Amino acid sequence: MGSFVPTAGTVARQWHVIDAGGQVLGRVATEAARLLQGKHKPVYTPHIDTGDHVVIVNAAKVRLTGRKEEQKVYRYHSGYEGGVREERAKDVRAKQPVRIVEEAVRGMLPKTKLGEAMWRKLKVYAGDTHPHTAQQPKPLSVAKPPREKKITSKSEVA
Numbered sequence: 001m002g003s004f005v006p007t008a009g010t011v012a013r014q015w016h017v018i019d020a021g022g023q024v025l026g027r028v029a030t031e032a033a034r035l036l037q038g039k040h041k042p043v044y045t046p047h048i049d050t051g052d053h054v055v056i057v058n059a060a061k062v063r064l065t066g067r068k069e070e071q072k073v074y075r076y077h078s079g080y081e082g083g084v085r086e087e088r089a090k091d092v093r094a095k096q097p098v099r100i101v102e103e104a105v106r107g108m109l110p111k112t113k114l115g116e117a118m119w120r121k122l123k124v125y126a127g128d129t130h131p132h133t134a135q136q137p138k139p140l141s142v143a144k145p146p147r148e149k150k151i152t153s154k155s156e157v158a
Contacts, residue, residue, distance in 0.1 A: 035051060
């Protein structure tokens with residue numbers, strides 16, 4: 001008996017909606033990257049795009065931890081010599097809030113043609129509305145990590 005290997009035509013794609021309002025950027029991005037790659041499916045195959053479509057809303061309200069709002073730098077190049085441009089995260093959030101989430105997710109995807117195909121299935125919107133209601137996307141919540149119990153005495157260690 002042989003193993004099952006999915007082909008591009010046999011993959012059933014679903015749509016998911018992630019509300020990024022008040023969520024930490026990294027947690028939203030990792031969940032979106034996992035869904036785009038298809039790692040949540042039992043038929044996941046690294047060399048085939050088995051991922052789903054992901055819609056992220058409220059990208060303007062995503063949370064950055066620590067001092068990243070002032071310290072994180074986004075770089076891009078104009079194409080000319082010496083054309084490197086830098087912007088702080090707070091400036092990018094003011095001008096293009098969608099870009100913060102898009103770049104975080106894109107950095108977690110493979111840097112290949114397959115990764116580009118996965119990235120094209122990502123839709124990010126700054127507000128809480130999106131035009132993909134006809135696809136009947138399933139709402140998805142980003143789970144917060146479980147809090148660890150603090151150890152108060154030596155007897156609890158053993």
